[in-house]
Amino acid sequence: MSAGPDHEVLGRILAPRSVAVIGASDRAGNRGGTAAALLRKFGFRGSVHPVHPTAETVAGYPAVRSIGELPPEVDVAIIGLGAAGVAGAVRELHTAGIPGAIAWAGGFSENGPEGARLQAELTRTVRETGVRLVGPNCLGVVNTAVGFTGTFATWLGASDRLLTSGIAMVSQSGGLAANAHAWSQESGIGFRYMISSGNEVDLGVVDLLGYVVEDPGTEIVLAYLEGVRDGARFAATLRRARELGKPVLVLKVGHSAASAAAIAAHTGALAGETRVWDALLEAEGAIQVHSVEQLLETAKYLHGRAGLPPLRGRRVVIIGHGGGSGVLAADQCGIAGLDVPALSAATREALAPTMPAIASAKNPIDLTPEAYVQERWRAQLPSTLDVIARSGEADVVLTQFGVGETVHPHDLAGPVIDLHRDGRIAVAVYSREDGVARKLYHDAGLHVFADQRVAVETLGLLTRPLRTADPTLAAEAKRLVTAVEVPELPSVGDGEVVAEHEVHRLLSEAGFDVLRSATAHSPEEAADLAAGLGFPVVLKVLSPQITHRAAAGLVRLDVADRATAERTFREFATRTAALGADLLGVLVQQSAPTGTELLVSGFRDPVFGPVVSCGAGGVATELIDDLSFALAPLDEDAALALLQRLRTTGKPKGLPLAEAGARAAAFLVRFSRLVAGLPWRGFVLELNPVLVTAGRAIPLDGLLVVSDATR
Known part of the structure; x- marks a missing residue:
């Protein structure tokens, strides 16, 4: 920097x-x-x-x-x-x-x-x-x-x-x-x-x-x-x-160019300039x-809220003199990610004496036109707003008073302004009126939205939660983090794909927990290596031209005996030749335990430098398209926040991420340090999946694509 x-x-x-x-x-x-x-x-x-x-x-x-x-x-x-x-x-x-x-x-x-x-x-x-x-x-x-x-x-x-x-x-x-x-x-x-x-x-x-x-x-x-x-x-x-x-x-x-140029990796297809910017702005x-x-x-x-506490929660109470506008606002709140909670029986009971009998206190609150036509109900508005503020069931009040503002502007605007100044609860005012009430609001520093949709969208933007790490998980993740050793880097040129066995070597030398594996160059050698590792095993083709091997049918799980290993090798060799690709060998790997599968990748963004992403892994990666990004290197809090921003944890095999969150965060911290130290100007290092259990975080597949080998 x-x-x-x-x-x-x-x-x-x-x-x-x-x-x-x-x-x-x-x-x-x-x-x-x-x-x-x-x-x-x-x-x-x-x-x-x-x-x-x-x-x-x-x-x-x-x-x-x-x-x-x-x-x-x-x-x-x-x-x-x-x-x-x-x-x-x-x-x-x-x-x-x-x-x-x-x-x-x-x-x-x-x-x-x-x-x-x-x-x-x-x-x-x-x-x-x-x-x-x-x-x-x-x-x-x-x-x-x-x-x-x-x-x-x-x-x-x-x-x-x-x-x-x-x-x-x-x-x-x-x-x-x-x-x-x-x-x-x-x-x-x-x-x-x-x-x-x-x-x-x-x-x-x-x-x-x-x-x-x-x-x-x-x-x-x-x-x-x-x-x-x-x-x-x-x-x-x-x-x-x-x-x-x-x-x-x-x-x-200017959201256009992809930050990760290597389209051979999932990251290259899923990560663009927009998503890196979105992630950075959200994270900060x-x-x-x-x-x-x-x-x-x-x-x-x-x-207009200068000097008042910042907006915190996303619970909105909508109040006005008509039902239709309230229902529309509730729909708009849902689109903006805001909650319009039903008020409790106790709060509705407290509201009842402050509004006409025909009014609705459910939320949206429909005071009905009677509430501004009759002076005795207009005088109750401060009490109505006070009940909402004291209920503890709302973070924001959205008012929809319109027609009445031209008739009794002080009766309606005054209590809303008092609630705003009080600061116990945030206030947003929607009104199309341009008379005395608007001037009262303006003089009080309370902004009036002329478009209800804009008002709701603004509340959605301002109440978007900033992810913070659970202190217990952060402390446990910090305990699990160990130093990253400096591995011997492969010699690569522009546009080269580094084979998986080389990626596993790099990770192993850097101190990551990897499954034992070896490369076979014949059917017989595949059978011998599998027997040495212990059945069942996984077989994968190694070819620089084939980076998405599962989609090409070149990954076989649960190979249980020598005959199946030999037959699989021959099938892989035939299929690879038919695709016109070079066969460097077949990787024979230990079978993995059950756990949560994550996609973890790192790349160098031309603006932000080293970036780490995480998302749903394995077969879910492209189906769900759920990635979160952060600048590398990460600390434990940033790693946990990265995980929190995911819509899903990617758990096809059933282990909730919460049970292994500290382990996953510790892995991300160490991986981000490795990524930050890689010297190439353009690269993508993608691990998909990384298998997370309560006791281990294991990269199962690795792909390294170097688009610009300049150091």
């Missing part, structure tokens, strides 16, 4: 006290001049120094003739020049002692060969000079806390004030970030930071996220990502945000969203 940039230098770029604007003029349409005008308009608290060869002033600020005339205290320079002039400006900034810059210009690698040449030149210049750069091809930086508008975003021209909040957005798309900022501003919240990273010739999205995560004024972090350069540091940044209690909302696009507690609207709605809801 590479180190990030100096935090102080980043602070001078993102929260400057003195700004230079290079290429600024008062000419209409000049972007530098626009930036200077915006700095004045929104009350930037520091000094501004436009650079223009002839102008006396720009946007009312005194201008200097050249970069060399800038005062030494300038923190950051906004480079408002075209692509051809950016590298030269960076060199002059270095000479002037200015540590950071923001380059807006497009026309670099996104614009053909000449642009690629300019970007390569700029990259070299940044590395040689040490000037830290945001961009190029970006929309810049906005820091509303200090009025810094290092951007030319057009929406700011139509705005008369700049709202600030605890929300920071870092984005690899400038236009998307600007739109999100504008929409948040329109909703009455705004952002603290809007940072567009552009082509990232120097400072990348992970650097910028790292800064806002540590920023004391940032409470919620939003990220729009197309990719990251340093996956391990990105994961560490998410982990740090979780430690600080700051939610990170991630909108990741980030909240993954799938649209800009979902990103903003979730952020606004969290913003």
